[in-house]
Amino acid sequence: MEVIENILLPGSLWFIMYSMGLSLTLGDFRRVLTARKALLVGIFSMMLVLPVIGITIATIAAPTPALAVGFFLLATCPGGMLSNLMTDYAKGDLALSLSLSIIVSVVYLLVIPFYAYGAVSYFMGASESISVPFLESVFRIISITLVPVTLGVATRTYWASLAKILKPYIKNGATLVLVIAFGFIIADQMEILRRTFGTLLMMVIVMNALAILVAFALSKLNRLSPTETTAICIEHLIRQEGTAIYIAVTIMGVREMSLPMIINTPVGLSFTIVFVFVSRFLSKKYIVSAVQER
Helix, strand or coil, rough: CCHHHHHHHHHHHHHHHHHHCCCCCCCHHHHCCCHHHHHHHHHHHHHHHHHHHHHHHHHHHHCCCCHHHHHHHHHHHCCHHHHHHHHHHHHHHHHHHHHHHHHHHEEEHHHHHHHHHHHHHHCCCCHHHCCCCHHHHHHHHHHCCCHHHHHHHHHHHCCCCCCCCCCCHHHHHHHHHHHHHHHHHHHHHHHHHHHHHHEEEEHHHHHHHHHHHHHHHHHHCCCCHHHHHHHHHHHHCCECCHHHHHHHHHCCCCCHHHHHHHHHHHHHHHHCCCHHHHHHHHHHHHHHHHHHHH
C-alpha cells in the first residue's frame, strides 16, 4: 500500500493533470471573460452551496468520522475535465464548462487546505495521526495539480503536434493506473466498505440529486440560457475525485476517507449520462418546435 500511496496514486494523478493541460490553450483561459453571470453562478454554487450540502449530509448520515471527512472532501471537489466532453455531447455551453473547470480548480487549490483541516477538526477533533503541516500540504497539492496542468498547457502552446500525439497515451495510461490504485484501496478497506456501502451509496446519490437540483434552480432563478444551465448542471456532477483521494490517502494518510470518492465515480457518471440524454432530447424537441413555428 505504501507504493500505491506514494508512487502510483500521485504519479497517475500527475499525468492525468498533465493530460488535462494538453487539452487547454491560452484561448480557453480568455473565455473566462465571457458569460460572467453564468460563471459567477457556477462558482458560487460549487464553492459555497455544495460544501454546505456535503457537510450537512455527512453530519447526518456518515457512519464514521473519517468517512464524514472524505464525503466533505468529495463535496468540495471541482468539476473534472470529463464534464467538458459531456457538456459538448449535451449541446451545452462548452466555453462556460471549460471556464468553470479552470477557475474552480484554481480556487480549489487555495481553499482546499482550509476545507480539509476544517473538516478534520469538525468531525474528528485534533488527531496527531493525520496532522500534516499546512504549508507542506499546500505545496504537495499544487505540485500534483497546478504544476502538471501548467506544463501541459505549455506543451500544447509550443508543441501542439506533440501534445496531440501524447494526450491519448498519457491520459489512458494514467487513468488505468489510477483505476488499479482504486482497486487496491478498495481491497484494503473491504471490511469497512461492506459495513458502510449502503449508507455511502445513499449519501452520494442524495448529494448528486441535490447538486443537480441546486444547479438547475440557481440557473433558472438567474435566467441563464439553456446551454449555460446544461453546462453548470454537468459541472456539478462530474468531479475530480482523484485529487480528493490523493489528499485523503497520501496527504492525510487515512485510506478510509477515500471510499466516498470511489463510490461517487460511477454514481456521478450515471447521473450525468441520464442528464445528457434528457438534455439532447429536449434540445431536439426545442429545435423542431422552433422550426414548426416559423
